[in-house]
Amino acid sequence: MDLEVRHLRVLCAIADAGSLTRAAAALGTTQPGLSAQLRRIEAMLGGVLFARGRAGVVATPFGELVLDRARSVLPGVDGLIADTARMARRMSVCDRVRVGSVGAPLLGRLVLAVKALLPEAEVTARCQHSPVTLLDELAADRLEAAVLGDHPGRRLPHRDGVVLHPLATEPVFALLPAAHPLARLDEVPLAALLDEDWAVPRPDGDGTREYWSSECAAAGRRPYSPYEAEGRPLVELVRAGLAVSLCQATFVEVPGTAVRPLAGNPLWYRHVLAWHRDGPLARHGDEILRRLTAGYEETCAATPAYARWRARHDRRGTP
Structure with a gap:
């Protein structure tokens, strides 16, 4: 023996x-x-x-x-x-591809890209609020690719075997009730928002709440945040006129809300495509990236507030 x-x-x-x-x-x-x-x-x-x-x-x-x-x-x-x-x-024929996304506008584009490149594969998708959770699932081979996001000074952590490729960096915008006086402005001073009640996401691994808070403190003071919510509940608090918040520039206005740029562009958000270095999508990474970038540009053009902002600003200065 x-x-x-x-x-x-x-x-x-x-x-x-x-x-x-x-x-x-x-x-x-x-x-x-x-x-x-x-x-x-x-x-x-x-x-x-x-x-x-x-x-x-x-x-x-x-x-x-x-x-x-x-x-x-x-x-x-x-x-x-x-x-x-x-x-x-x-090396084997891939018959199932699992993808994920944070609350960003690119999940549909990612699924379409995978289906086009691997037409025989079954594609499944799931969303998470925290990009770090998705990053850990990529590292553990529970996902093949994901759309993630982070902020300046709070970049996504490294994970062995996971490739991170930036897609686009965009400003963070104000999310307001449609009837709010600040909604009449073309650009909203961050300091003016600090006089309002805020709805904010819960603390999580992506550091969004902490990033917002630190940048607001630099503008004068931290926001008063009686409401902790994310996704649809956060939007409903804003639409009801109970709070203001922040959102991605590509956020689509829903009735009762208004999306406006922040004056001076003090906050930024970065979209990131991630895939496993040894996974079935590794050899398609560049093509998926190209398709998602084209899809992002189409999304920007179809988002009025962001399209107007892009027409007025030189984007070469983004972080």
Whole structure:
């Protein structure tokens, strides 16, 4: 009988649990079966690995040597398994593609791009408020691509194996009740908004709320935010005349709301396309990026407030 990787995992499980009974439960086996397996491993290696006692088991000096080597070997083995699995998926015919998006206008464009490039694949999509959650799912191979977003000074964190490619950077606009006096202005001073009650998203991994707050503080003071909401509930609070808020420049006005640029463009938002470096979309990354960029331009042209802003401003100065 030769020593196998699974034997090293068993030894580490016993050491971590400190008890054969607890280790057996964690491994999904019985305590007598695990004891017999441990005896066979000890016979292979030629020494006693654990001292048994009433309180459980403790590694012997010989066992400590084996455990040190096992714990140095297993991460490399796990990495090899994960890397080869990702490469095998990349080389195989892709029959399912999972994509995600934050609350941005590009999810439909991403799905269309994937369907055009991989017409035989089933495409599924899901949305999350936090881009960090989607980023973690990409790194864990639970998504193949996603549209994310971040802000200056609060860039998305690095994740091994995930490619991040900026799509566009746009200003953050004011979201107002349609009947609000500030809605009559072409551009709204951020300081003027600070006299109003705000609706803000809950604190999350993307740092949006913290970014808004820090920039408002630089303009004079932090906003009073009695309402914590996001998505449709936030829009409804604004439409009811209870609060003001901020939104992406590509946000589509709904009846009862008004979207206006902020004077001086103090806040910015960046759209980012992400995909797994070893995933089935890796070889299509550049083409998906091209299609999403074209789609973004179409979205901008169809968003009146942002189209007017773009006509008046030189976008080369964006962060």
